[in-house]
Amino acid sequence: MLNVLTHGDPSHPKLLIAHGLYGSARNWGVIAKRLSDQYFVVCPDMRNHGASPWHDTHNYFDLADDLAELLDQPTFVVGHSMGGKAAMVLALKYPHLINKLVVADIAPVTYTHSQTQHIDAMRAVDLSGVERRSQAGESLDPEVRDFLLQSLDVKEKRWTLNLDVLEAEMPKIVGFPDLDGAFEGPTLFLSGADSDYVTRDYRTVIKDLFPASRFAKLPGAGHWLHAQKPREFEAALRAFLT
Structure with missing residues (x-):
């Protein structure tokens, strides 16, 4: 089971936030605390990160299964970068667990860069x-x-x-698995206007997998949009989730 930090009243609607590569639940503390006025915010350390267990594998099927263990009802899910890919696989494998999905500055494609x-x-x-x-x-x-x-x-x-393990599994981290089917629920692809992680060329594959997806960009933000424009990021989440 993943290590998690929680914020807010458990009686509120649950909001899960999945961090990116080399991140942790702590990275989302400020935004999570602000959103806790409306949501019960659950921020896990992903496997091989933070205080969560270390494993010999780090692929998106495993990451999605880890997240699924934290959910027992339809939940609002936000994922950034690696966490966004894990959230997408979660939605495609377990659509009944997702209320609305927000994917922050990442697409369901294989990237050529390495980290x-x-x-x-x-x-x-x-x-x-x-x-x-x-x-x-x-x-x-x-x-x-x-x-x-x-x-x-x-x-x-x-x-x-x-x-x-992160080094050994890097091809899987920058990649994206082949999956059948689609997630029909509301999905927002929220990107930094100065980032090139989500281009118009990717919209076809995004729409194939997430036909109800919408797109928005935060001006003046790059890949780390939630850290560079935290208030604007928070406002975009609130507008979409409610």
Whole structure:
């Protein structure tokens, strides 16, 4: 069972938020707390991340099954990047568990880029003498430094990421599995206007799998749209979910 952080009253409608690669439930704390006025927000650490169990596999069927274990009724589901792909597979495999689906800045396609350079950078950090997160960030990519450092346990001198498995499974993470059928429920593909993760060329395959999908972009935001434009992201979620 995944480690989860919850916010709000359990009697409210449930909202599940699935984070992206190298992320954690903590990344969503501010938005989750603000949304907890209307929803019971459940933020899991995905497998091989945070305080959740480590496994030898990291594919979207497994990630979707992990999320399904947290749901016992139709639920609002939001997923960003890797979490968005997991949420899409969840909706395609278990449509009865989804009320509405929001996919943040990702498409159900295979991308050509890899994210292993961040694994190399994290491995290269000598954690033995690190007393503060800022010390470990000197050699990390400035664009994602603060984000990656949230997965550093300074006290234990370790990353809370299963770097070996994430590296081995990277082709599956940047890919997307072949699935039959479609999710007919309301779906919003919410993207950063400055991001190239969801292009018009992908809309055909999106519509095949999610025929009721709608599209929106947040001006001034890139791939990390929820961190770059948190209030606008929150407003878009509220408008769609209600």
